[in-house]
Amino acid sequence: MKAEEPIAKILSAEAARRIADGTHDDPFAVLGPHRVGTATWLIVHDPGAERLVAETPTGTVELKPLLQVPTVFHGALPDASAYRLHGYAKGRDWSYDDPYRFGPVIGEMDEYLIGEGTHRRLWTVLGAHVITHEGVAGTHFAVWAPNARRVSVVGDFNWWDGRRHVMRRRGASGVWEIFIPDVGEGARYKYRIVGPDGTVQPLKADPVGFGAEHPPETASVVRDISGYGWHDNPWMAERAGRNSRNAPISIYEVHLGSWKRRHEDGGRSLSYREAASELVDYVFDMGFTHIEFLPLSEHPFDGSWGYQPVGLYAPTVRHGPPHEFRDLVEAAHEKGIGIVLDWVPGHFPADAHGLARFDGTALYEHADPREGYHPDWNTLIYNYGRSEVANYIISNALYWLEEYHVDGLRVDAVASMLYRDYSRREGEWIPNVHGGRENLEAIALLQRMNAIVYGEVDGIMTAAEESTSFPGVSRPVDTGGLGFGYKWNMGWMNDTLDYVGREPVHRRYHHHQMTFGLQYAFSENFILPVSHDEVVHGKGSMLGRMPGNERDRFANLRAYYGYMWGHPGKKLLFMGSEFAQPEEWSHDGELNWDAAARPAHAGVQRLIRDLNTLYRAHPALHVKDCESDGFEWIEANAAVESVFAWIRRGGPDDPPVAVICNFTPVERRDWRCGLPLPGRWREALNTDAGIYGGDNRGNMGGVIATDLPMHGQPASAPVTLPPLSTVILAFEA
The missing domain is CATH 2.60.40.10 (Immunoglobulins)
Incomplete structure (x- = not known):
């Protein structure tokens, strides 16, 4: 020159x-x-x-x-x-x-809020957005990489050449952006990032990308998520009531990849649109109120079941593009069914194309493995104390609730977030500023997340999978709680499954396992979970966990389900357990639908359908699921007989319901049961009914209570308790 x-x-x-x-x-x-x-x-x-x-x-x-x-x-x-x-x-x-x-797209206010870590709708600015800018159609790319020396967008549209589309740095915010004309829906892309020391990082997927390639390929994909025409206003207007503490909530937990497969098409999983018909219709027929999906955020490894996500903002392409996931949500809403997503803010995998050392530094994670590494899962822990990272996570919660009309989030592995020493030996963790084990930054993040999502989105719910006795998980933030709507009752699940898995002759020595949960049943808003974790890793299926011969195993399982649906707390059951699938769940296959057609299995399936119907129809069984005045023991101490009996109550005008369980293979005729009112009590459900696979032993449709006090109640009636059964009586008059 x-x-x-x-x-x-x-x-x-x-x-x-x-x-x-x-x-x-x-x-x-x-x-x-x-x-x-x-x-x-x-x-x-x-x-x-x-x-x-x-x-x-x-x-x-x-x-x-x-x-x-x-x-x-x-x-x-x-x-x-x-x-x-x-x-x-x-x-x-x-x-x-x-x-x-072309000039910049991101405005000064967006830039300021991103830098401050307070941009609640981060996805509206970052990521890949199909737009028209200065009269030209194309895609705007924006990514947060504050320590990078350079960032380029690479993809099919530029031969993956990092020299061609080097991005514009937006001041101190750490954001890089570029508008690329003529790039649109379906384009594959990644970010080429040069770290602060000049080292070129592995090509990175977009942390706020709305789509991705089919695994094992790892590129992000431009997806235009704007312009979906929702028609679910009736559901949205009433869902606050459907998610409330006094509503019947019965959740069907689903791993969409293995619920059902298309064998005529290479054994592939259902698409979102196919699930919008088949899965939604099935759940509606079974009487469940909600579907909870194992994580649908994009994840590289099928065997993680979605619990190691890389694309937090991308519905997995395994079942279709984002709009088709919206079709599934809307179909559920049309049937009056809520959608809950498992959500994973607790950790992320160290895959080279993901968030790990994203800009050449420990950006999303802690640099010190004593704070930033999960030994259980070989994953990385978010730096919750960094405002931009906390904002990224909280914004993602809002994203699913607002963009996809999801009705709730179940937060995975909350205990691992709350404690710095979770699954660590002495010397492998760093105490908090007060010298304690609590992760104060994670606690603050969960509180802020709950406060924001409940404040910004009407009628939603959040639930915590929290396996310790951390106080106030489902209590409001302004009273010192974490602010969740519900908490999974892991103690109840562990105790009761241990009890029912024992031979009946030994149960008298473990009677307390079925009653202890009532000591704390109202300390939180509990969901009773029989989840995917209970039918994997050698634990067997729910049916396989039951003792005895085949007939006894079915009877045990039916009795347990009756106990569960009669117990205070919302309900959750993993797919396949509703028809007593004989095998342990495998994510590589599908549910054993052939077994579901066999009489004994079909009987359990009908029982779950009827339990859901009963649960919804009787306010006494759900209105005070989370309140102590909705429960009263009739008999909690009949250890030798292995009998449990209690009263459920709703509002002042709601007829009470009595639940009586016999966990021995001995029929108990004329077992006198104390009841709060004299008169006719209809046998609303009996798990020994022939339609469920039982022997039709019971009470000929009901019992008559007389003014004979028993069990501290003013009235009583002789009740026949079939072997290994639950009998539910509803007061009529």
Whole structure:
């Protein structure tokens, strides 16, 4: 380049070389149009062009290559209006809009809020957005990488060449952005990031990407998530009542990849749209009120069941694109069914294309493995104390609730977040600022998340999988609680499954396992979970956990389900358990639907359907699930008989319900049961009924209570308790 050339005033030879090899830290200062005096000079980098022409409204301009750097072209434009570039090389040609002629997209307020870590709807700014900018259609890319020296977007549209679309740094916010014309829906992309020490990182997927390739491929995919026409206003208007503490909530937990498969199509999983018909119709028929999906955020490894997500903002493409997931949600809402997603803010995998050392530093995670590494799962822990990271997580919660009309989030592995010494030996963890084991930053994050989502989105619910006795998990934040709507009752689950898995002759010595849960049943808003974790890793199926011969195993399971549905607390049951699948669950296959058609299994399935119907129909069974005055023991101490009996109550005008369980294989005729009212008590359900696979032993439709006190109650009735059964009596008059 000769010094007398006008272009030398704005482009040095060194700057041109750095542009050409992709090492210039601020290409927007060099490329694009520049006003110099009365002239507009254009500088373009096109590594594939031998000849480059700028087409303007008033004519074309032949751009000259620099002598020393021939992939950098320049020329004077006749005016400062829009132009389009046309390249030629080796008998081919192409045209495109120059991304370096466009101004920024992100506004100053967005930039400020991102830098401050208070941008609640981060996904509206970061990620890949299909937009029209300055009259041209394309995609705006934005990513947070504050310690990066350079960031480029690479993809099919630029031959994965990191020299072509180096992004614009947005001040101190740490955000990089670029608008690339002509890129749209379906384009594959990643970020090429140069760390602060000059090291090029592995190509990174978009942390706020809305789509991804099918695993094992790892690129992000541009998805236009705007413009979905929701028609679920009736559901949205009433869902607060459907999610409330006094509502019947019976959740069907689903791993969508293995619920059912298309064997005629290579054994693939159902698509979102197929599930919108088949799964939703099945759940509606079974009487469940909600579907809870194991995580649907994009994840690289099928065997993680979604619990090691890389794409927190991307519904997994295994079942279809984002709009089709919305079709599934809307179909559920049309049937009056809520959708809950398992959500994983507790850890993330260290896959090279993910968040690990995203910008060449420990950005999302802690640098010290004593704070930032999960030994149980070989994963990394978010740095909850960093405001931008906390904002990323909380914004993701809002994203699923707002963009996909999801009705609730079940937060996975909360205990691992709450304690710094979770699953660690002495010396492997760092105490908090007070010297304690509590993770104060994680606690603050969960409180803030709950306060924000409940404040911003009407009618939703959050639930915590929390396996310790941490206080106030489902208590309001302003009273010192974590602010969740519900907590999984892991203690109840462990105790009762241990009890019912024992031979009946031994149960008298473990009677307390079925009653102890009532000591704390109302300390939280509890969900009673029989989840996927109880039918994997050698634990067997629910049916397989039951003792005895085949007939006794079915009877045990039916009695346990009756006990569960009669017990205070919302209900959750993992798929396949509703028809007593004989095998342990495997994510690689599908449920054993052939077994579901066999009489004994079909009987259990009908029992669950009827239990859900009963639970919804009787306010006494759900209105005070979370309140102590809705429960009263009739008999809690009949250990030798292994009998349990209690009263459930709803509002003042709701008829009470009595639940009586016999966990021995001995029929007990004329077992006198104390009851709060004299009169007829209808046998609303008996798990020994023939339609469920039992022997039809029972009470001929009901019993008559007389004024004979028993069990501290003013009335009583003789009740027949079939072997291994639960009998539910509803007061009539």
